Amino acid sequence: MQASENSPQETHGHFAVKDCALIAIATGKRAHSLKELRDHLVTINEDSIYYHFWGGLIQPRFEEREFNNDFASWTRHGLHDGTLAEKLAVVDPTEFTDPNTLRNELIELVEERLEEREFLRWMPAAKPFEFIRSQIVVFDTHSRAANPRELCALLPHVSTTSIFYHFIDARQRFPEGVDDFRFWLSGFGHEFDDLALRLAEVDPYFAPMTELRRNLINVFQEYFEESAS
Amino acid sequence: MSGMLEAYAKVSGEEVIDHLRQLSEPLAGMTIVHVNSTRVGGGVAEILDKLVPLSNELGIDTRWEVITGNMEFYQCTKSMHNALQGNPLRIPDHLYKAYEETNVANAERLRGVLEEADVVFIHDPQPAPLLGLCPNRKGKWVWRCHIDVSHPDRLVWKYLRQYLIAYDASVFSLPAFAQPLPNLEYIIPPSIDPLSVKNIALDADELHEVAERFNLDTSRPIVAQISRYDRFKDPVGVIRAYRLAKKFMPQLQLVLAGGGASDDPEGEMVLEEVHSAAEEDDDIHVLLLPADAHRTINALQRIADIIIQKSTREGFGLTVTEGMWKGKPVIGGDTGGIRLQVIDHHTGFLVNTPEGAALRMRYLFRQPEKMHEMGAKAREFVTDNFLLTRQLREYLTLSVGLLHGAANRIVIG
Numbered sequence: 001m002q003a004s005e006n007s008p009q010e011t012h013g014h015f016a017v018k019d020c021a022l023i024a025i026a027t028g029k030r031a032h033s034l035k036e037l038r039d040h041l042v043t044i045n046e047d048s049i050y051y052h053f054w055g056g057l058i059q060p061r062f063e064e065r066e067f068n069n070d071f072a073s074w075t076r077h078g079l080h081d082g083t084l085a086e087k088l089a090v091v092d093p094t095e096f097t098d099p100n101t102l103r104n105e106l107i108e109l110v111e112e113r114l115e116e117r118e119f120l121r122w123m124p125a126a127k128p129f130e131f132i133r134s135q136i137v138v139f140d141t142h143s144r145a146a147n148p149r150e151l152c153a154l155l156p157h158v159s160t161t162s163i164f165y166h167f168i169d170a171r172q173r174f175p176e177g178v179d180d181f182r183f184w185l186s187g188f189g190h191e192f193d194d195l196a197l198r199l200a201e202v203d204p205y206f207a208p209m210t211e212l213r214r215n216l217i218n219v220f221q222e223y224f225e226e227s228a229s
Numbered sequence: 230m231s232g233m234l235e236a237y238a239k240v241s242g243e244e245v246i247d248h249l250r251q252l253s254e255p256l257a258g259m260t261i262v263h264v265n266s267t268r269v270g271g272g273v274a275e276i277l278d279k280l281v282p283l284s285n286e287l288g289i290d291t292r293w294e295v296i297t298g299n300m301e302f303y304q305c306t307k308s309m310h311n312a313l314q315g316n317p318l319r320i321p322d323h324l325y326k327a328y329e330e331t332n333v334a335n336a337e338r339l340r341g342v343l344e345e346a347d348v349v350f351i352h353d354p355q356p357a358p359l360l361g362l363c364p365n366r367k368g369k370w371v372w373r374c375h376i377d378v379s380h381p382d383r384l385v386w387k388y389l390r391q392y393l394i395a396y397d398a399s400v401f402s403l404p405a406f407a408q409p410l411p412n413l414e415y416i417i418p419p420s421i422d423p424l425s426v427k428n429i430a431l432d433a434d435e436l437h438e439v440a441e442r443f444n445l446d447t448s449r450p451i452v453a454q455i456s457r458y459d460r461f462k463d464p465v466g467v468i469r470a471y472r473l474a475k476k477f478m479p480q481l482q483l484v485l486a487g488g489g490a491s492d493d494p495e496g497e498m499v500l501e502e503v504h505s506a507a508e509e510d511d512d513i514h515v516l517l518l519p520a521d522a523h524r525t526i527n528a529l530q531r532i533a534d535i536i537i538q539k540s541t542r543e544g545f546g547l548t549v550t551e552g553m554w555k556g557k558p559v560i561g562g563d564t565g566g567i568r569l570q571v572i573d574h575h576t577g578f579l580v581n582t583p584e585g586a587a588l589r590m591r592y593l594f595r596q597p598e599k600m601h602e603m604g605a606k607a608r609e610f611v612t613d614n615f616l617l618t619r620q621l622r623e624y625l626t627l628s629v630g631l632l633h634g635a636a637n638r639i640v641i642g
Contacts, residue, residue, distance in 0.1 A: 019248065021622060021623075024415070024417075025414060026414040028405040028407065028409050137639045138640045140642040141251060203332055
């Protein structure tokens, strides 16, 4: 029953629309100060780091995210340290192909700040940082697109969790850090390079998933409308 | 599409139901059993009442078994419940004995069903020992904790823990509620049922009738707190907030409505304090409602302009979810699960004091457009995150996950 996960590109170049469900799991690790956050970052499972960068996008939350990851958000609202929050917020996880390099980047930024402001070593946070990890179940919707135009027609009917899987989760599945759509388009040679470029410009971090889906639909529709004219 | 799924599709959206159907495919033909200690009354029974038939409509053979016990058993489990939520108390040995004997007797009756099931959900502490009494179990067993055990009485937790360590997984409502256990600890917030009597849409005539019954003037501003009379819900603090706001809004009315105080000595004491604090103010309506007054509560939440839940300590706070579902902004205490639901300046306001609550009342009533905008956002937020269909999705995800060896990433088909 359990299949290996691969690219959405099947034989004959069809795009297989998949969907996913994500569930949160407590790790039992909590940080009550910046020093404790640093200590846990050293040992925490890499799935937890994934969750705190990406998982929040399909967990209960409201509208736009102020920061692109939970570490920055907690630093701002739990520790009231805007400086570190801003530094953590610019960390782009897709730039780090190895999860441990991403972990080291976070540790580096936190340690740098601990050296700058010694009181942050013992200052208690307003609320603890709860390290969560996640379990993701991926399943096939049996929906297929033979070419990008068919995919364009399918997108309005694709769930937001499916968008999460193909546009966000994909970035840490492929070493290139690209989404499934761009990966699939690259199989058509250079024919859809312009479409891929437009997709690369869609920022996945801040918009709610419904808005992200709308943005992707617009990119596809505008591309094909312009191609037809 | 079958009846119940169709009804939920109208509320949650077709997409949500399609998602559930696809997620349930790998569970087709399997048996899931839920076990709790009551068929009616209480949040767990309310949810199972809908979750079980919905799961069956999705093609999963899902059963709901209820354990039964004598008075001593319920005395024990009520004490356990209080102790696990942080009220230290000694439970006499004879009550523990009743707890164990009741589980042995129920295991005799249920063993066949439970040992054959693919997934068993044991809800709360009452049936927790059943796992150890089903030695030939073939499926995965999950302990679902619906209460806040973040600061339990250590002795009672130690006693209960012996029954929990063999479970394959446990489920808590919030990360902060989780206690260390040697199994997977899933986080699944609770949910409300949009089709229950407590949450269905009511017509204007019915709202008018309820307002008249309780002498509420719907042409004037109304705030309401629907809650048990419990110190942690701070009803006296709500009255103080109302008085502070009333100086600026003389037309303001306050509804405090709750039930179940008659069999709870502390509840009666708190209710007396509330009456005393309310003095003879005709605009403060202190209502003691029967436990099954769901429709009346629904109407009161809809009649109110703002829902207040000024708890100083709270589990998840489903009355907050219910108020938001009715399109009302919520002024909530900055604690527990209220923080997950009330998003400051978006779905309402988080407050720490009566003064803070009064300030937010004045702010909202002075800006009716803002109040309606926040109410609409609140309803949307509940639709996306806190309806029964989301909880079912997470139970299905958890079941698929456990049956596939609890790997972090499971790919099906």
